[in-house]
Amino acid sequence: xxxxxxxxxxxxxxxxxxxxxxxxxxxxxxxxxxxxxxxxxxxxxxxxxxxxxxxxxxxxxxxxxxxxxxxxxxxxxxxxxxxxxxxxxxxxxxxxxxxxxxxxxxxxxxxxxxxxxxxxxxxxxxxxxxxxxxxxxxxxxxxxxxxxxxxxxxxxxxxxxxxxxxxxxxxxxxxxxxxxxxxxxxxxxxxxxxxxxxxxxxxxxxxxxxxxxxxxxxxxxxxxxxxxxxxxxxxxxxxxxxxxxxxxxxxxxxxxxx
Amino acid sequence: xxxxxxxxxxxxxxxxxxxxxxxxxxxxxxxxxxxxxxxxxxxxxxxxxxxxxxxxxxxxxxxxxxxxxxxxxxxxxxxxxxxxxxxxxxxxxxxxxxxxxxxxxxxxxxxxxxxxxxxxxxxxxxxxxxxxxxxxxxxxxxxxxxxxxxxxxxxxxxxxxxxxxxxxxxxxxxxxxxxxxxxxxxxxxxxxxxxxxxxxxxxxxxxxxxxxxxxxxxxxxxxxxxxxxxxxxxxxxxxxxxxxxxxxxxxxxxxxxxxxxxxxxxxxxxxxxxxxxxxxxxxxxxxxxxxxxxxxxxxxxxxxxxxxxxxxxxxxxxxxxxxxxxxxxxxxxxxxxx
Numbered sequence: 001x002x003x004x005x006x007x008x009x010x011x012x013x014x015x016x017x018x019x020x021x022x023x024x025x026x027x028x029x030x031x032x033x034x035x036x037x038x039x040x041x042x043x044x045x046x047x048x049x050x051x052x053x054x055x056x057x058x059x060x061x062x063x064x065x066x067x068x069x070x071x072x073x074x075x076x077x078x079x080x081x082x083x084x085x086x087x088x089x090x091x092x093x094x095x096x097x098x099x100x101x102x103x104x105x106x107x108x109x110x111x112x113x114x115x116x117x118x119x120x121x122x123x124x125x126x127x128x129x130x131x132x133x134x135x136x137x138x139x140x141x142x143x144x145x146x147x148x149x150x151x152x153x154x155x156x157x158x159x160x161x162x163x164x165x166x167x168x169x170x171x172x173x174x175x176x177x178x179x180x181x182x183x184x185x186x187x188x189x190x191x192x193x194x195x196x197x198x199x200x201x202x203x204x205x206x207x208x209x210x211x212x213x214x215x216x217x218x219x220x221x222x223x224x225x226x227x228x229x230x231x232x233x234x235x236x237x238x239x240x241x242x243x244x245x246x247x248x249x250x251x252x253x254x255x256x257x258x
Numbered sequence: 259x260x261x262x263x264x265x266x267x268x269x270x271x272x273x274x275x276x277x278x279x280x281x282x283x284x285x286x287x288x289x290x291x292x293x294x295x296x297x298x299x300x301x302x303x304x305x306x307x308x309x310x311x312x313x314x315x316x317x318x319x320x321x322x323x324x325x326x327x328x329x330x331x332x333x334x335x336x337x338x339x340x341x342x343x344x345x346x347x348x349x350x351x352x353x354x355x356x357x358x359x360x361x362x363x364x365x366x367x368x369x370x371x372x373x374x375x376x377x378x379x380x381x382x383x384x385x386x387x388x389x390x391x392x393x394x395x396x397x398x399x400x401x402x403x404x405x406x407x408x409x410x411x412x413x414x415x416x417x418x419x420x421x422x423x424x425x426x427x428x429x430x431x432x433x434x435x436x437x438x439x440x441x442x443x444x445x446x447x448x449x450x451x452x453x454x455x456x457x458x459x460x461x462x463x464x465x466x467x468x469x470x471x472x473x474x475x476x477x478x479x480x481x482x483x484x485x486x487x488x489x490x491x492x493x494x495x496x497x498x499x500x501x502x503x504x505x506x507x508x509x510x511x512x513x514x515x516x517x518x519x520x521x522x523x524x525x526x527x528x529x530x531x532x533x534x535x536x537x538x539x540x541x542x543x544x545x546x547x548x549x550x551x552x553x554x555x556x557x558x559x560x561x562x563x564x565x566x567x568x569x570x571x572x573x574x575x576x577x578x579x580x581x582x583x584x585x586x587x588x589x590x591x592x593x594x595x596x
Contacts, residue, residue, distance in 0.1 A: 007363045010406075082358035085324050086422065089347050090376040097376070254272070255325040258315065258354040258434070 018109055022058040022116035029054045029183060046185050047214040055120045056213060057182040059113045060140050064202055066109040067144040068176070070102035072155035072169050075247070085256045088248070095244035099148060106144055110137055132213060139209050142226070143202035146233030149240040150201060156243040160250045179203070185210050201236070204229035262430050262462030263298040263321060268330035269486075270316055290316040292486040293330070300429065301460040303452060305467060305477035307577075309585050313486040314466040315354075318434045321464065322352045334430055351423030353433045356416040356440065362408035366397055366418050369407055374425050384425075391421040396447055413444030420448060424455075431455065431463045437472060445469075449476050470577040480577070484585045498575045501583045507549035510569035511560065514540040518563065527552065539568055 009015065033042070033050060042050045075098070078084040087097060117136050121129030158169055179197050181189060186207040189197060197203045204225040211217040272288045291313040298304045306314045319325035321332055323343040331338065337345040360369045367388055374384040392398045395417035402414045410418065416436060423431055433452065437445040453476055455461045467473050473480060474494050481491040490497055514532055522529045528545040535541050546552055549572050560567055 006368055007361060010363045081361065082355050083360065085322075085352065085354050086359060086373060087376065089322055089324055089350070089352060090373070091344055091347050091378055092376050252324065252326045255316070255319050258319070258324075258359075 015112070018062075018112035019115050021062050022055055022113055025058040025061070026051070026054040026116075029058070045188065047216060049124060052120060052124050052213055053185075053210070054183065055116055056136055056209060059117045059136065060143065060202075060206060060209065061180075061182045062113050063106065063109050063140040064144050064147055064176075064180070067102045067106050067148060068151045068155075068172075070105055071098060071148065071151045072172070074098055074101055075156070075159060079257055082258060084251075085258050088251065088256050094248050095152070095241060098244070099152065102144075102148070106141075110140060113140075135212060136209055139205045142229065143205040146201035146205070146229045149233055149236035153236055153239040153243045156240075156247040160243065160247045176200070180206055181210075182206055185214070187211070187216075198228070199232070201229045201232040204232075260300060261297050262300050263296070263332070263334055263464060265294060265296045265317070265321065265332040266330055268294045268317065268320055268327045268332060270313075270320065270325065270327050289486050291320075291327075291483075294483065294486065294488055295330075296464075296481050296488065296491070298430075298462045298464050300462045301456055302479065303456045303463045303465055303477045305465050305473040305480045306483060307467065307470075307473055307480055307581055308483035311485075312483045312585070314483060315434055316486075317483070318352075318354070318432050318464065318466060322350055322354075322432050323347055348426065349428050350430045350432055351426060351428040353419045353423045353431070353436050355434070356419060356436065356438050357412060358415075359419060360407045360415070360422075363406060365404050365406055366402040366410070366414070366421075367392065367404060369418065370421060370425060373422050377426050379425065387425060387427070388421075391424055394424075395421045395451065397421065413440050413447075416440055416444060416448055420451060429461055431461055433463060433465045435466050435468065437467065437469065445472070452476055470581055474577045480580075482581065482584045489584045490580070494577050494580075497580045497584075498577065501575055501580055505546060505549050505575060506573040507544040507546060507553065507556065508569075508571050508573055509542045509544070509556065509560070509567055510535065510539040511542060512539060512566040512568055514542070514565070515563060518565070521559070522556070525555070 030050060033039070033054075039050050042053075046053060075084070078087060088094065090097075114133065114137050118130065118133040121133045121136075123129070125132060154172065155169060162168060179193070180200055180203050181197055186194065186197060186203060187210075208217065208222050208225045211221065268291050270290045272290055274286045274288070275283050276286055277283055294313065294317055296304070296306075296317075306317060308314050316325065320327050321334060321339060323339050323346050326340060331340075333339065334346045335349040337349065339346050361372065364372065370388045370391070371384065374388065379387065392403050397403060397414060397417050400414055400417075402410060402418060407415070407418070420433075420436065423433070431452075436452070437448050440448065449472060452463060452465065456463050456478075465473070465477060477494070479492065480494055480497055482489050482497070490500065492500070511532075519529060519532070522544065530543045530545070532540045532542045544552065544556065553570070553572075557567060557570075
């Protein structure tokens with residue numbers, strides 16, 4: 001884990017991005033939003049100031065994407081670097097290796113990304129903002145953890161069965177952005193999109209966070225959402241394990257690139 | 259010495275899809291290895307030689323559990339590479355590329371720590387092992403321990419790759435062109451280490467290379483592979499003795515009358531067109547199975563023509579001659595009958 005941090009902290013631009021990303025995407029969303037609508041309409045419909053909503057959304061998206069990127073791109077990265085043969089030929093199971101790889105980067109993104117959530121929440125809500133910020137950080141950890149099996153299953157299946165079409169992985173990021181509803185209150189989604197969104201484990205955590213900052217959270221809905229998120233995460237465990245096995249098998253059939 | 263690596267009739271066919279137009283595909287088949295069999299004993303360095311695309315790397319990949327063979331069997335330290343890959347992995351050290359295979363933003367030591375952890379080596383043992391290996395491959399004295407990998411020269415990269423292959427202290431090493439592109443001091447260091455590891459530590463080493471000089475220096479036995487088939491194997495000396503007409507009688511003459519060539523040929527000797535050396539002498543090469551038997555006749559002939567023989571030597575065939583012979587059409591045809 002320390003080695004991943006050594007690698008990370010030697011990339012200054014990456015650290016700057018960790019801190020700046022939530023602010024930049026929030027600014028983009030607000031500039032776009034103010035150009036086509038009014039913040040008052042947003043407050044009336046959602047029940048919370050758009051700055052709070054968007055900064056939390058950007059932070060969530062960034063935290064989850066860090067994990068997804070690590071999981072989805074890591075095999076390609078290792079193949080390009082030439083490290084893949086040494087990883088495959090080690091006694092460590094591939095799926096365990098790739099699941100553990102995002103943990104240090106994710107922790108860094110949560111800690112550094114929190115530099116966006118806490119200040120904004122404290123400015124808008126005072127001391128209560130600290131508590132809300134802590135809940136957001138905790139739920140973002142759960143979101144990323146429950147999303148890992150699905151992301152692994154999708155990523156490795158694309159590498160296994162997609163051939164050269166693995167680049168479709170580039171489409172997945174914006175798709176997630178829309179489906180998970182980080183920038184859109186889930187309870188206002190149209191029902192077909194809401195159903196699709198419900199199949200994504202982190203979407204339930206995101207709804208909890210959105211309801212908390214909008215003051216719409218009720219104990220039982222929070223609990224149900226968390227149970228749903230964790231259950232879906234566990235449910236996707238089996239496809240994840242299968243996709244990892246299939247990917248390794250395919251690699252061994254065609255030969256691990258050196 | 260017992261056998262550490264045994265491969266029997268390994269075959270591997272690769273299929274590549276080629277696209278024609280927008281929607282039509284067709285498949286192309288390449289037989290990378292076609293019935294390769296080999297054995298490597300503990301304490302022995304075996305060189306796997308062959309031209310590009312001969313199947314050397316494919317064989318190494320199969321033995322290192324990075325590629326499944328279509329048929330045939332192979333075992334490393336008694337473990338089957340297909341049925342017991344995890345056990346094989348615990349017993350091998352691999353070096354597949356000199357110029358890459360590490361994380362650029364980590365130092366040499368950190369990279370070894372990372373791979374050591376991946377190999378399941380305990381922290382204290384790993385620290386000691388890394389210190390020993392960095393000394394062994396000479397990276398400590400080059401400052402490679404605390405320098406970022408992306409700043410390493412090619413020679414340093416090769417040394418680090420060898421150190422990684424030795425992390426687990428495996429009884430078997432599979433080295434794919436470990437000196438490719440290295441400067442002479444680095445290549446010499448690697449060669450020396452490989453030889454030492456086999457002789458002193460009893461490791462079984464399979465070593466691929468294009469460098470004949472190096473293979474002759476390092477390897478106890480050589481396996482020549484061409485188009486996926488083993489075309490010859492034996493010690494370098496045995497292989498040299500198997501190629502016909504490659505010993506050469508070389509004469510350096512002070513003059514060369516035009517008709518001398520045809521006169522020598524009239525005795526049924528295989529003589530090549532003369533070349534001129536930098537000191538103005540004519541260099542004549544006569545190929546014969548036993549050139550020492552024709553020396554007297556040739557000297558008598560030159561003396562009768564008033565030509566001075568300034569220098570005379572008999573050249574033994576090199577491993578390069580063996581390589582060229584067995585990997586060209588002539589050699590391939592004959593190797594089938596040997």
